[in-house]
Amino acid sequence: EVQLLESGGGLIPPGGSLRLSCAASGFTFSSYAMSWVRQAPGKGLEWVSSIIGLSGRTDYADSVKGRFTISRDITKNTLFLQMNSPRAEDTAVYYCAKDAVSGDGVYDFDHWGQGTLVTVSS
Amino acid sequence: DVVMTQSPLSLPVTLGQPASISCRSSQSLVHSDGDTYLNWFHQRPGQSPRRLIYKVSNRDSGVPDRFSGSGSGTDFTLKISRVEAEDVGVYYCMQGIRWPPITFGQGTRVEIK
Numbered sequence: 404e405v406q407l408l409e410s411g412g413g414l415i416p417p418g419g420s421l422r423l424s425c426a427a428s429g430f431t432f433s434s435y436a437m438s439w440v441r442q443a444p445g446k447g448l449e450w451v452s453s454i455i456g457l458s459g460r461t462d463y464a465d466s467v468k469g470r471f472t473i474s475r476d477i478t479k480n481t482l483f484l485q486m487n488s489p490r491a492e493d494t495a496v497y498y499c500a501k502d503a504v505s506g507d508g509v510y511d512f513d514h515w516g517q518g519t520l521v522t523v524s525s
Numbered sequence: 526d527v528v529m530t531q532s533p534l535s536l537p538v539t540l541g542q543p544a545s546i547s548c549r550s551s552q553s554l555v556h557s558d559g560d561t562y563l564n565w566f567h568q569r570p571g572q573s574p575r576r577l578i579y580k581v582s583n584r585d586s587g588v589p590d591r592f593s594g595s596g597s598g599t600d601f602t603l604k605i606s607r608v609e610a611e612d613v614g615v616y617y618c619m620q621g622i623r624w625p626p627i628t629f630g631q632g633t634r635v636e637i638k
Contacts, residue, residue: 450626450627498573510624512564517573
């Protein structure tokens, strides 16, 4: 059974830093693209970043490019999101999501974690 | 960027009645492999999103057959044949074929009248 468990959320002041983690199990972690998707309070879903399973290629939304870094540790089956210089508008629940098919070049999120709340405030 | 536009944004429905949600993409979602990649997700209050439909019309395991997806190219529809109480929440369409960025529709909130 695929399981994704996020952690690391909390209160962070503007300009601080925070690292989110997503522990994955139930599938070959290194083979699948993984992504972070966020949801601001009362708002819709917004893609944040993805890392492709086989190549390690990373992509970012313009809103976080240069401030956030996605990475993974395939020995620990864990996905990370390093959040630097956060802003108030980064306040959201952050979900990690697994791609459905390995290596097809299409993103399709078949499993999601329960999310972790990040609040950016002084 | 591919813009995903859903309508309506709010949908009050009567239990047992049908419901329909439209999703339009600003670019074709047809892949070079011939498949069309459009997904639908359902998010119940306080829960994570759950995929319902992939590649326009394929239901995920455990999704009731009252849910159906249809469409082609840039116009897509999610239909619920007879709405049940557990169907409330927000429905999102998503494209992951023309990225970055991966884009979602604004969401359609379904509530019981």
